[in-house]
Amino acid sequence: MFSTIKQKLKSTLTEKQLNRFRGIYSLSLLAYIDIRSNILANVFPQKPETLNLLVNDVCNSRCQMCLIWQQKKDKEVTPDELAKILSDSLFSEIKYIGVSGGEPTLRSDLPELYRVICSKEPRIIGTGIITNAIIHETVKQRILESAAICKSYGVGFNVMISLDGIGDVHDAVRGRKNNFDSAISLLKFFHEETDIPSSFGCTITSSNALYVDELLDYAESKSLYGRFRVAEYIDRLYNSQQGQFVRAFDEKTLYHLGLFFFRVEHEFEKDLMLKKTYRNIRGMLVEHKPRSIGCPYQSRAAVLTAKAELLYCSPKSPSLGSTLEIAAEKLYFSNISKRQEIIDKDCSSCIHDYHEPLTAKEKVLSYLEARRRRKYECSKLLSLSSKLIESSLKLTKLSSVSSKTVLIVGWYGTETVGDKAILWSIISELRDRSNPPSKIYLTSLYPFISHWTLNEMDLENISIVETYSKEFEEVCTQIDEVVVGGGPLMDIEPLNHILYAFMAANKSGAITRVEGCGIGPLKSPLYTRVVSEIIRLADYVSLRDRDSADRILKEFPVKSLKVIPDPATNYVHFIKLSGNLDRNIPPLGSAKNISCFLREWGIEYIGELNPEEFILTKYKFEQQIVEMILTLSSEYEADIHLLPMHTFSVGGDDRVFNRKFDANLSGLVSNKELTNKIFYTREPISPKEILQSMYNAKLNICMRFHSVLFAESLGVPYIAIDYTNGGKIKAFLEGKGKLNRLISLSEVANGNWRTRLPNIIQSI
Incomplete structure (x- = not known):
C-alpha cells in the first residue's frame, strides 16, 4: 500500500514538489516524535530505545571528577542474569546499548556480556564501550574479542577512549602516571589498524580546562575524532564532594571555555545534533543560561547498574529497584513521577553532554529566522538604499552633539585586542561630551565575546544587542545616532548590518558617523557598492589613514572627510599615563x-x-x-x-x-x-x-x-x-x-x- 502511494507520488509530482513533500513529511514525523516524547511522555510513557549498561562499579583509575575507584568490588550482574533482564518487555524497543563502568575491561567475561547483548531479541542496531585504556594489552584483547562477537551478529560496535589532555595533563586528571601513553597507543591502534569506529572522550575539569585546545590541535593534526564534555556532579560517580574539580572555573576560564566550545562547534564537529550540544554547553558556561536542549533520558533512555538496579539517568536518578527482583517494566513505569521530579528540579542546570536530534520546533524556527534574515542580503539593501536621499546635516564639532541614545555598529562580537581599544576610545569620547548620551547600545555578532570585552575594559552601562536580531531592528529605529566604531570596511557580508542601521537612521533623521575606520581589503564590486552607500549616507566620516582617505575621495561620494589617528591610540595613551605599567x-x-x-x-x-x-x-x-x-x-x-x-x-x-x-x-x-x-x-x-x-x-x-x-x-x-x-x-x-x-x-x-x-x- 505504502509503496503504491510512493510510486504514484513520484509519477505525478515534479522533483521540486517531491522535495517539498519530503520536507513536510519529515517535519511532520519530527513533530509527532516531539509531541510523543516530550508533551505526552508522562501521560503515555514510552519504552526506552537506549540503555546505558554499567557492568561494574570499580575502576583502576583515580580520576579527579569521579570516586568510583574508592568503591570495593560488589555485585556484578552475570551474563545469564543480564540475558534474563534484557528479555523483559521493557527492553523490547532498545536499539543501542552503551557499555561503561567503572572500567568495563576489568571484567574477564566482558566478551560474554556482549554475546548476551547481541543475541537479545528483538536485535539491537549497535553497541559500544568506553574505556580508560590503562591496562594496554588486556583492554586491547577484550575489546577485540567483544568487537568480533558483535560483528558475527551483525551488530555495530564502537570504542571511546578517555583522553583528557596531552601527556601529563591527561595523567593528572586520571590520577595514573603514563596513562596517556597507553590511551593514545590504543586510540591509534583502533583508528589505524582496525575497522572499529573509534573516538576519544575528554572530560573537562578545573585542572585541564586551559589545556583542552592542545588536545583539539592534536586531534585535528592526527585526523582523530572525539567528544568534549564538562565534568558534572553525577550521583553514580560519588563525586558530590569533588567541588575543586567539578564545574570549578573562574570567570576568565569560563570565557576561555566559551571560546573553546565555539571552536569545537564551528571547526571540528560536523554533526548538527552535536553542534547544538556544544552550543548549549557554551551558553550554560559563559552566558549562565539554563540548559536549552533536551535529553534522551527524559523520555526514551534508561540506566542499568552492575547491581541490576534500574535508573532513569546517571546524574540524579535514585535507584528504582532491582530488576532481578521486580520486573523492569514495572519498575520503570510505576515511578514516572520520580522522573518528572528530576526533570523539574535538575535538568535545567545539568551540563552533561547528553544530546538529542534537532526537533521540529528548532527546524521551523531556524527556517523562519533564515527567511527573516534574507532582508539583510547586500544586493537587496542596495536596491532600497539607492532610493534614500542623504541628509543635509553637516557635523563639524562632535563634542557639541547631544544625542540621547547612540548605537555603535561594526565587527563587535569578533573583536581583537585592537578593536577593544577602539571601542573604549569611542565610548569615552561619547561620555566626554557636554551632553553625553543616557543610553549606549553595542551591536554584537557573538554577544558572549562583547560581554567579556566590556568587563575587560571596565565599560559599564552598555546594552548589548545581537546583530540581526529583532531587538537590533527595533533599536535601529529608536536611536539618535549611529556610529561605525573603527575597524576596516572590507570585503565581508556583515557590512550589511552597518548599511541597514544607516538606512534606518536616514529614515528617522538620526545622525550617522563613520569613526576612525580604514578601507580595505575591498575588491568585490558588491561590497564596494555597500561601502559607497555607507559613506554616502554618513553625516560625518573620519578615517584612520591617508590611503583610505585618498580612496574615499577618489571613488566614493562623501560630504566631508577627516583623517585622525586610529582611535585605539587614545586607549594606549590613557594606560601609559595611568602609571600602572610600572606597577x-x-x-x-x-x-x-x-x-x-x-x-x-x-x-x-x-x-x-x-x-x-x-x-x-x-x-x-x-x-x-x-x-x-x-x-x-x-x-x-x-x-x-x-x-x-x-x-x-x-x-x-x-x-x-x-x-x-x-x-x-x-x-x-x-x-x-x-x-x-x-x-x-x-x-x-x-x-x-x-x-x-x-x-x-x-x-x-x-x-x-x-x-x-x-x-x-x-x-x-x-x-x-x-x-x-x-x-x-x-x-x-x-x-x-x-x-x-x-x-x-x-x-x-x-x-x-x-x-x-x-x-x-x-x-x-
Missing part, C-alpha cells in the same frame, strides 16, 4: 624577554601569488620566523614570550599559531641543545595585559596591525612584520617615519632577515 607584572612574568605578537598568514593575503607559491611562501615563513626569533633571543639573552592579539576563532585565534610556533621553536632549541626558554599564554589576554607585556619586553616582534600601533604609541622597541604586502602597517609606519622598523613577510620567508636585522636593531 603590574605581565601575564608571562617580568623576566628579560622578547615579546612576540604573531598571527597565522591566511589565504586572504595571497595577493599576486598563485596557490602553490602561497603554500611554499607560508611554509618558508613559518620556518624562518622561528630561526629569526631564536637568533634575536640569543642575541638579547632573553626568553621568548608568545602573546595573542586575538583569541577568537572568527578572525583567527593567535593562540593556535603560537602553539604551533612553540612546537617548532622548542624542537629547534632541543635539536641544537640551546638554553632559550619559550612561554606562551593559554588563556585570553586583555589589552591592558598586552601593553604591560610590551612595556616590559626588551624587544617586541609585531605582526597584527594593532600590535604595531600599540608598540609605536607606547614608545617601546619593536620590529614590525608586514604580512599585507604594503598595506596598512607600511602606511602607518611611513606616516610615523619608521619604515626602518619594517621587514616584509617575503624577506623573512626568503631568509633575508639575516642581512636586515643588524640595521633594524641599530635603528631601534
Whole structure:
C-alpha cells in the first residue's frame, strides 16, 4: 500500500514538489516524535530505545571528577542474569546499548556480556564501550574479542577512549602516571589498524580546562575524532564532594571555555545534533543560561547498574529497584513521577553532554529566522538604499552633539585586542561630551565575546544587542545616532548590518558617523557598492589613514572627510599615563624577554601569488620566523614570550599559531641543545595585559596591525612584520617615519632577515 502511494507520488509530482513533500513529511514525523516524547511522555510513557549498561562499579583509575575507584568490588550482574533482564518487555524497543563502568575491561567475561547483548531479541542496531585504556594489552584483547562477537551478529560496535589532555595533563586528571601513553597507543591502534569506529572522550575539569585546545590541535593534526564534555556532579560517580574539580572555573576560564566550545562547534564537529550540544554547553558556561536542549533520558533512555538496579539517568536518578527482583517494566513505569521530579528540579542546570536530534520546533524556527534574515542580503539593501536621499546635516564639532541614545555598529562580537581599544576610545569620547548620551547600545555578532570585552575594559552601562536580531531592528529605529566604531570596511557580508542601521537612521533623521575606520581589503564590486552607500549616507566620516582617505575621495561620494589617528591610540595613551605599567607584572612574568605578537598568514593575503607559491611562501615563513626569533633571543639573552592579539576563532585565534610556533621553536632549541626558554599564554589576554607585556619586553616582534600601533604609541622597541604586502602597517609606519622598523613577510620567508636585522636593531 505504502509503496503504491510512493510510486504514484513520484509519477505525478515534479522533483521540486517531491522535495517539498519530503520536507513536510519529515517535519511532520519530527513533530509527532516531539509531541510523543516530550508533551505526552508522562501521560503515555514510552519504552526506552537506549540503555546505558554499567557492568561494574570499580575502576583502576583515580580520576579527579569521579570516586568510583574508592568503591570495593560488589555485585556484578552475570551474563545469564543480564540475558534474563534484557528479555523483559521493557527492553523490547532498545536499539543501542552503551557499555561503561567503572572500567568495563576489568571484567574477564566482558566478551560474554556482549554475546548476551547481541543475541537479545528483538536485535539491537549497535553497541559500544568506553574505556580508560590503562591496562594496554588486556583492554586491547577484550575489546577485540567483544568487537568480533558483535560483528558475527551483525551488530555495530564502537570504542571511546578517555583522553583528557596531552601527556601529563591527561595523567593528572586520571590520577595514573603514563596513562596517556597507553590511551593514545590504543586510540591509534583502533583508528589505524582496525575497522572499529573509534573516538576519544575528554572530560573537562578545573585542572585541564586551559589545556583542552592542545588536545583539539592534536586531534585535528592526527585526523582523530572525539567528544568534549564538562565534568558534572553525577550521583553514580560519588563525586558530590569533588567541588575543586567539578564545574570549578573562574570567570576568565569560563570565557576561555566559551571560546573553546565555539571552536569545537564551528571547526571540528560536523554533526548538527552535536553542534547544538556544544552550543548549549557554551551558553550554560559563559552566558549562565539554563540548559536549552533536551535529553534522551527524559523520555526514551534508561540506566542499568552492575547491581541490576534500574535508573532513569546517571546524574540524579535514585535507584528504582532491582530488576532481578521486580520486573523492569514495572519498575520503570510505576515511578514516572520520580522522573518528572528530576526533570523539574535538575535538568535545567545539568551540563552533561547528553544530546538529542534537532526537533521540529528548532527546524521551523531556524527556517523562519533564515527567511527573516534574507532582508539583510547586500544586493537587496542596495536596491532600497539607492532610493534614500542623504541628509543635509553637516557635523563639524562632535563634542557639541547631544544625542540621547547612540548605537555603535561594526565587527563587535569578533573583536581583537585592537578593536577593544577602539571601542573604549569611542565610548569615552561619547561620555566626554557636554551632553553625553543616557543610553549606549553595542551591536554584537557573538554577544558572549562583547560581554567579556566590556568587563575587560571596565565599560559599564552598555546594552548589548545581537546583530540581526529583532531587538537590533527595533533599536535601529529608536536611536539618535549611529556610529561605525573603527575597524576596516572590507570585503565581508556583515557590512550589511552597518548599511541597514544607516538606512534606518536616514529614515528617522538620526545622525550617522563613520569613526576612525580604514578601507580595505575591498575588491568585490558588491561590497564596494555597500561601502559607497555607507559613506554616502554618513553625516560625518573620519578615517584612520591617508590611503583610505585618498580612496574615499577618489571613488566614493562623501560630504566631508577627516583623517585622525586610529582611535585605539587614545586607549594606549590613557594606560601609559595611568602609571600602572610600572606597577603590574605581565601575564608571562617580568623576566628579560622578547615579546612576540604573531598571527597565522591566511589565504586572504595571497595577493599576486598563485596557490602553490602561497603554500611554499607560508611554509618558508613559518620556518624562518622561528630561526629569526631564536637568533634575536640569543642575541638579547632573553626568553621568548608568545602573546595573542586575538583569541577568537572568527578572525583567527593567535593562540593556535603560537602553539604551533612553540612546537617548532622548542624542537629547534632541543635539536641544537640551546638554553632559550619559550612561554606562551593559554588563556585570553586583555589589552591592558598586552601593553604591560610590551612595556616590559626588551624587544617586541609585531605582526597584527594593532600590535604595531600599540608598540609605536607606547614608545617601546619593536620590529614590525608586514604580512599585507604594503598595506596598512607600511602606511602607518611611513606616516610615523619608521619604515626602518619594517621587514616584509617575503624577506623573512626568503631568509633575508639575516642581512636586515643588524640595521633594524641599530635603528631601534
